[in-house]
Amino acid sequence: MSDNNRVIIFDTTLRDGEQSPGASMTRDEKLRVAKQLEKMRVDVIEAGFAIASPGDFESVKAIADSVKDSRVCSLSRALDADIDRAGEALANANAGRIHTFIATSPIHMEYKLQMTPDKVVEQAVHAVKRARNLIDDVEFSLEDASRSELDFMCRIIEQVIDAGARTINIPDTVGYAVPEEFGHTIGQLIQRIPNADKAIFSVHCHNDLGLAVANSLAAVSAGARQVECTINGLGERAGNASLEEIVMALRTRKDILGLETGIDTTQIVPASKLIASVTGFPVQPNKAIVGANAFAHESGIHQDGVLKHRETYEIMTAQDVGWNANRMVMGKHSGRAAFRSRLEELGTSFATDAELNSAFARFKELADKKHEIFDEDLVALVSDTRAEAANETFKLVSLSVTSQTGETPVATVTVNINGHEEQAEAAGSGPVDAAFKAIEAIAQSDAMLQLYSVNAITEGTDSQGEVTVRLEKSGRIVNGLGADTDIIIASAKAYIHALNMLHANVQKAHPQV
Template sequence: MSNNDRVIIFDTTLRDGEQSPGASMTGEEKLRIAKALERLKVDVIEAGFAIASPGDFAAVKAVADNIKDSTVCSLARAVDADIERASEALAGANSGRIHTFIATSPIHMQYKLRMQPDQVIEQAVRAVTKARNLCADVEFSCEDAGRSEIDFLCRIIEAAIDAGARTINIPDTVGYAIPHQYADMIRQLLERIPNADKAVFSVHCHNDLGLAVANSLAAVVAGARQVECTINGLGERAGNAALEEVVMAIKTRQDLLKVHTRIETEHILSASRLVSGITGFPVQPNKAIVGANAFAHESGIHQDGVLKHRETYEIMSAQSVGWNANKMVMGKHSGRAAFRSRLEELGIVLLAEGELNAAFARFKELADKKHEIFDEDLQSLVSDALAEDVQEHFKLVALDVASKTGQVPDAKLVLSVDGQEQPASGQGSGPVDATFKAIESVANSGATLQLYSVNAITKGTDSQGEVTVRLEKGGRIVNGNGADTDIVVASAKAYLNALNLMKIGAKAHPQVSGV
C-alpha cells in the first residue's frame, strides 16, 4: 500500500485521557507511558496541555526531550500565550507539533466564546499563523465539529489551511455523530474545500453513544487519514475511540478498509496494562482486544472449533496483540541483571538506579510470597516503587487487623507522617473499612471515598490484588493505587497513595471542554 493508504495514529492518552476524573498522572508516569507508545510505533503523541500548569509544561517538555521516534504534540487554545508555551515545551523535540483549536458549533460560539462566526475565523487564522511561525507542524481543530454547520466548517478550514495548518481535525467532541452521517461530513469537506489536498484530515471521536470507534472507521473510509484515540479508550465522560480497537479493526479488515497503520500490534497489551495500572482504571474482562476474556472460549462447541482450526472462532490471534504465556520463572535467587533485562523487554526503561533498586527489593519480597512472577506483577511492582516518589506525607509502617465471625473488625496501624511514626486504630464493618477509619483517625483528610475497586493482577489465590481508591475533596478527584498479595495491605497502600496525591495540590486546567 502507498503512503496515501496509511492512517496516522495520534494518541492522546496523556492529554484527553488524563482529563478523566481521577486519572491525573505524574510527569514520571507520563514519560513511562510515552515510552510505551513510542515502542508501539504511535505516529503522534499528544503529551499534554503545556499552559495548564508548571507540571503539565514539565511533562510535555520531558516527553519532547526523550521521545525520538514519534512526533510529540502539545495542545493550545487559539490564543498567543498557549501557543508560545506549547512552543517552549516542544523546543527539544526531534519532531514537534502544535495542536491549536477553537469552537465552531453555533451553540459553542454563542454561549461559550460569545463570538460571531467571522471573529472565530479571524482568531483561528491568527492562531494558526502564530503557531506556524514557531513550529513547522501545525494541527488545527474545529471543536464540536460534529454539531457545526458544514458551510462554516468549509470556510474556517480553508482559511486555516491557507494560514499553514497541515493537519485538520474534525472532532465529534460530545459524541453526537452517527457513522454514516459523520462519514458524509468528512466526504463533503474533502470535496468542497478547494485546498483540502494540502492537509491531512483527522478525526477525534468521543464515545458518549458508544460509537467512537465506528465513527472513526467510517471517517477513514470517507477519506480521513489520521485517527485520534487513546489506550483503553480512556478519556473524559465516556472516553475516546480506543486505539487498540481502531488499529486491530484496520489490520483485521484490510480487505474492506484498504488502509494500514505502522503500529506494532504485539505491544498493545503491555501498553494497555501500563495505562490501566498507572491511572487505576481497570480494563473490563469483556473489553475488545485487551480484556481478560477477549480470547477466552468456554462453550464446548467453540473450544472444539478453535482446537481444530483457530480461525473458526478467532478473527485474530491472541499473540498478535501481545497475549502470551510470558512469565518470569525467577525466584529469590534471581539476579538484578535478569530483572532489569525483563523490564526492558516489557518496555520499562526509565528506571534510575535508585528506582531500580526499590523495584528489585519489592520483587525479592514478592518472590518470597509467590512461586511464579508474571509480567503483570512486574508492571505493578514498578508502579508501586515509583509511587513512593510521590511526596509521601503518609506511609504505612505496620498493619494488624483482626476480623472474626460475630466480632467487629479492628485495625491497628503504625503510620509514618512526615517521617514521624504515629499509632492509629479503628473499627469498621469489615477489615478494609476498619483500616480506612484507622488511617482517617490520623489523617483527618475530609475527603469522600467515591470508589473502592479490587482486581486480581494474575490468576491463582496467591495473586497480587490491585486496589484503586478514588477520593474527592472540594471538587478535586484523585485515584490512589496499591498492590499486595494481602488485599487489606493493598487497600491501605491505595488509600495512603490517594491521600498523598491529594496533598500535592490541584492542577488548574484552563481547557473548558475537550477537543
C-alpha cells in the same frame, strides 16, 4: 505502504485520556507511557496541554526531549500564551507539533466563547499563523465539529489551511454523531474545500453513544487519514475511540477498508496493561482486543471448533496483539540484572541506582511470598514502589487487623507524617473499612471515598491484589494505587497514596474551558 492508504495513529492517552476524573499521571508515569507508545510505533503522541499547569509543561517537555521515533504534540487553545507555551515545551523535540483549537458550533460560539463567527475565523487564522512561526507542523481542530454548520466549517478550514495548518481535525467532541452522518460530513469537507489536498483530515471521536470507533472508521472510509484515539478508550465521560480497536479493525478488515497503520500490534496488550496499572482504570474482561476474555472460549461448540481450526471462531490471534508474548516467569533466584533487563523490555527503566535497588528489594520480598512472578507482577510492583516514593507526606509504617466471625473488625495503623509517627485504632464493618477509618483518624482529610476496586493481577490464590482507591475533596478527584499479596495491606497503601496525591494539590486547567 503508500501515503494514500496509510492511516496516521495519533494517540491522546496522555492528554485527553488523562482528563478522565482521577486518571492524572505523574511526569515519570507519563514518560513510561510515552516510551511504550513509541515502542508501539505510534505516529503522533499528544503529550499534554503545556499551559495547563507547571507539571503538564514539564511532562510535555520531558517527553519531547526523550522520544525520538514518534512525533510529539502539545495541545493549545487558540490563544497566544497557550501557543507560545506549547512551542517552548516542544523546543527540543526531534519532531514536534502544535495542536490548536477553537469551538465552531453555534451553541459553543454563542454561549461559551461569546464570539461572532467572523471573530472565531479571525482568531483561528491568527493562532495557526502564530504556531507556524514556532514550528513547521501545526494541527487545527474545530471543537464540537459534529454540531457545527457545514458551510461555516468549509469557510474556516479553507482559511486555516491557507494560514499553514497541515492537519485538520474534525472532532465529535460530545459523541453526538452517527457513522453514516459523520462519514458524509468528512467526505463533503474534503470535496468542497478548494485547498483540501494541502492538509490531512483527522478525526477525534468520543464514545458517549458507544459509536466512537464506528464513527472513526466511517471517517477514514470517507477520506480521513488520521485517527485520534487512546489506549483502552480512556477519556472524558464515556471515553474516546480505542486505539486497539481501530488498529485491529483496519488490519483485520483490510479487504473492505483497504487501509493500513504502522503500529506494532504485539505491543498493544503491554500498553493496555501499563495504562490500567498507572491510571487505576482496570480493563473490563469482555473489552475487545485487550480484555481478559477477548480470546477465551467457554462454549463447548466454540472450543471444539477452535481446536479443529482456529479461524472457525477467531478472526485474529491472541499473539498478534501481544497476549502470551514475551511472558517470562521470574522467582527468588533471579538476579538484579535479569530484573532490570526484563523491566526495560516491558518499557520501564530506572533513573537512579537507588530506584532500582528499592524496586529490586520489593521484588525479593514478593518472591518470598509468591512462587512465580509474572510480567504483570513486575509492572504492578514498580508502580506500587513509585507510588510510595512520590509525594510522601504520609507513609504506612504498620497495619494490624483483627477480624473474626461474629465480631466487629478492628484495625490499628501507624502512619509516618513528614517524619513523625502517629497511631490510631478504629472499628469498621469489615477489615478494609476499619483500616480506612484508622488512617482517616490520623490524616483527617475529610475526603469522600468514591471508588474502591480490587483486581487480581495474575491467577492463583497467591496472586497480588491491585487496589484502586478514588477520593474526592472540594471537587478534586484523585486515584490511589496499592499492590500486595495481602489485600488489606494493598488497600491501606492505595488509600495512603490517594491522600498523598490530594496533599500534592496539583491544579491544572481544563483545555475546554
